[in-house]
Amino acid sequence: MKTFAFKIDPMTGEEYYEVYARGRQLLNDPHLNKAASFSKEERLSLGLEGLVRSAIMPLEHQVSRAYEAFNHKPDDLEKYIFLVALQDRSEVIFYKLVTDHLKEMVPIVYTPTVGTACLQMSSIQRRFRGVYITPENIDHIDDLLRNITLPQVNLIVVTDGERILGLGDLGSDGMGIPVGKVSLYVAAGGLHPHVCLPVCLDVGTNNPRLLDDPYYLGYRQPRLRGAEYERIVETFVMAVKRHFPDALLQWEDFGKSTAFKNLERYRDRILSFNDDIQGTGSTSLAALMTAMRIKKSRFSDERYMIVGMGQAGTGISLNILAALKAEGLGDEEARARVFCIDMQGLLVEDDPLLEEPQRPMAQRRAAVADWKLDAPGKIGMLDVVRNGRPTVLVGVTAQTGLFSEAILQEVAKVTDRPIVFALSNPTSKCEATPEQVWKATDGKGLVACGSPFPPMEWKGKVLRSSQCNNMYIFPGVGLGALVAKASKITDGMLLAASRAISEMVTPEQEAQGLMLPEMEDIRKVSTAVAAAVARQAREEGLGRIMDDATLEEAVARAQWEPHFTPYRAG
Numbered sequence: 001m002k003t004f005a006f007k008i009d010p011m012t013g014e015e016y017y018e019v020y021a022r023g024r025q026l027l028n029d030p031h032l033n034k035a036a037s038f039s040k041e042e043r044l045s046l047g048l049e050g051l052v053r054s055a056i057m058p059l060e061h062q063v064s065r066a067y068e069a070f071n072h073k074p075d076d077l078e079k080y081i082f083l084v085a086l087q088d089r090s091e092v093i094f095y096k097l098v099t100d101h102l103k104e105m106v107p108i109v110y111t112p113t114v115g116t117a118c119l120q121m122s123s124i125q126r127r128f129r130g131v132y133i134t135p136e137n138i139d140h141i142d143d144l145l146r147n148i149t150l151p152q153v154n155l156i157v158v159t160d161g162e163r164i165l166g167l168g169d170l171g172s173d174g175m176g177i178p179v180g181k182v183s184l185y186v187a188a189g190g191l192h193p194h195v196c197l198p199v200c201l202d203v204g205t206n207n208p209r210l211l212d213d214p215y216y217l218g219y220r221q222p223r224l225r226g227a228e229y230e231r232i233v234e235t236f237v238m239a240v241k242r243h244f245p246d247a248l249l250q251w252e253d254f255g256k257s258t259a260f261k262n263l264e265r266y267r268d269r270i271l272s273f274n275d276d277i278q279g280t281g282s283t284s285l286a287a288l289m290t291a292m293r294i295k296k297s298r299f300s301d302e303r304y305m306i307v308g309m310g311q312a313g314t315g316i317s318l319n320i321l322a323a324l325k326a327e328g329l330g331d332e333e334a335r336a337r338v339f340c341i342d343m344q345g346l347l348v349e350d351d352p353l354l355e356e357p358q359r360p361m362a363q364r365r366a367a368v369a370d371w372k373l374d375a376p377g378k379i380g381m382l383d384v385v386r387n388g389r390p391t392v393l394v395g396v397t398a399q400t401g402l403f404s405e406a407i408l409q410e411v412a413k414v415t416d417r418p419i420v421f422a423l424s425n426p427t428s429k430c431e432a433t434p435e436q437v438w439k440a441t442d443g444k445g446l447v448a449c450g451s452p453f454p455p456m457e458w459k460g461k462v463l464r465s466s467q468c469n470n471m472y473i474f475p476g477v478g479l480g481a482l483v484a485k486a487s488k489i490t491d492g493m494l495l496a497a498s499r500a501i502s503e504m505v506t507p508e509q510e511a512q513g514l515m516l517p518e519m520e521d522i523r524k525v526s527t528a529v530a531a532a533v534a535r536q537a538r539e540e541g542l543g544r545i546m547d548d549a550t551l552e553e554a555v556a557r558a559q560w561e562p563h564f565t566p567y568r569a570g
């Protein structure tokens with residue numbers, strides 16, 4: 001049963017919630033609980049008298065009180081536990097705190113701390129959030145989705161927990177990721193928390209630690225594969241279409257064997273995108289666009305080595321190839337500048353291990369035939385840097401320290417400003433820290449990492465790295481697609497988003513080596529991305545027709561700021 005409904009008073013125009021819950025039920029509902037901010041009238045009419053303490057506090061006081069408590073927590077995991085507990089008590093207080101202190105809070109509710117939390121979710125979790133779908137309950141999916149009791153769902157982030165950041169298969173302990181992504185949809189994108197739903201397809205896990213852990217709270221079976229897995233995904237997607245026909249579905253942290261298939265199968269059937277493939281590809285493209293401005297160079301002046309050809313690597317490589325072709329290079333010329341490396345070494349066209357999504361990025365055999373290799377057989381990273389002479393390195397392998405000093409130094413020999421993206425999350429999985437890059441390149445590297453890193457002093461200069469993370473893309477893409485009522489998310493929309501982000505980087509920031517806007521400005525970034533996506537949807541005939549001013553107004557109107565809405569008993 002719904003516990004509230006949004007209303008507008010026809011006489012005064014006041015917005016309010018008609019609330020059906022009473023007393024404890026109301027206090028226990030994080031969507032509705034105002035804690036010490038219930039007014040006298042609300043306390044009387046909603047059965048709260050005696051259940052709340054005497055003081056009536058404005059939201060700001062509750063937030064500063066929470067901020068003090070947050071600051072007293074001894075470490076980041078404790079801070080995470082505190083924030084999630086606050087979210088479980090009152091979403092408005094939680095979101096006001098997070099939006100008021102974005103730079104401090106995002107690394108806690110999101111990477112890197114969310115990774116630490118997912119590793120021990122079954123031990124630290126207090127309350128369950130979102131929906132868990134298992135092989136045992138999938139045939140009651142309509143009941144499950146009705147149990148949510150949200151008045152409306154516009155945005156769903158779904159994982160099956162198989163590749164949680166760079167931490168591997170965490171089963172349904174990985175639900176921390178959709179929960180964290182939803183927090184950013186609200187805090188950065190401005191979506192209303194009542195319309196966002198995290199979902200876990202809990203189809204088991206192949207992680208022996210979890211299967212053996214008596215406290216593991218998930219579906220304790222080996223991970224489901226094949227036709228039965230596909231039936232669960234299909235049943236879920238069809239149910240989303242029935243219950244929430246206008247919702248956007250974000251695929252998050254699936255394993256690579258299912259991520260590409262799910263994206264292809266559903267991208268034209270339901271408004272959806274894969275954050276790890278497309279979102280990461282777009283953010284990286286935005287950062288590269290800025291890097292080209294900083295270097296006064298073109299994509300076709302650079303050569304690229306991408307290591308880790310899974311979801312992120314494929315999304316990034318496809319965008320680089322597209323950027324090269326947009327500058328006039330032919331297919332073959334573009335391919336010859338992009339060296340993609342997976343477990344078996346450089347991808348070459350006749351490699352029997354080549355996976356389907358990797359084919360467009362494989363080198364021609366003839367192009368590497370006369371390379372001088374360290375040893376016959378596998379063409380490794382050092383072979384590629386020595387022979388292919390890349391000027392841009394991208395790491396998305398989840399292999400800590402993979403970019404050795406020797407590799408970084410080789411790259412620094414062929415370009416004044418090596419571009420190094422070590423994008424694996426969380427921090428502990430980074431292929432090279434900014435400090436390692438700067439030390440190996442005499443401070444010349446333009447560096448981006450997936451998780452945040454502090455600046456460093458080098459020869460009297462302060463060097464800064466960017467946080468190249470798909471959080472710059474997905475909140476705005478989601479908001480823009482929803483405002484535009486887009487029927488799908490296209491490559492053109494994602495390209496428009498990349499351009500919008502890169503254009504926001506100021507000359508002063510570029511001078512400091514930053515390739516993406518400051519994280520504190522993520523809300524403004526999301527607004528710009530949303531407008532760009534909505535404009536592009538209109539241009540492609542896939543979204544509402546609005547002039548630019550109307551469209552920008554619609555985006556601004558759709559963005560929620562954390563505040564308490566008045567309640568009336570229903």
Ligand SMILES: NC(=O)C1=CN([C@@H]2O[C@H](COP(=O)(O)OP(=O)(O)OC[C@H]3O[C@@H](n4cnc5c(N)ncnc54)[C@H](OP(=O)(O)O)[C@@H]3O)[C@@H](O)[C@H]2O)C=CC1
Nearest residue numbers: 165166256308309310311312342343398424425450469470
């Ligand atoms: N900054 C950001 O916004 C984002 C960062 N990421 C991060 O990137 C990492 C990878 O994510 P994703 O692409 O989705 O994962 P995938 O599992 O899809 O891909 C990882 C790929 O790296 C390969 N690989 C592993 N070790 C090596 C190695 N030593 N040399 C070459 N290739 C290797 C894997 O091969 P195999 O499968 O054979 O093991 C696989 O193909 C994660 O840490 C994730 O957190 C992801 C998305 C966004």
Ligand SMILES: CC(=O)C(=O)O
Nearest residue numbers: 165253276425469470
């Ligand atoms: C950022 C992100 O989506 C990842 O690391 O998987």
Ligand SMILES: [Mg+2]
Nearest residue numbers: 252253275276
């Ligand atoms: Mg991800």
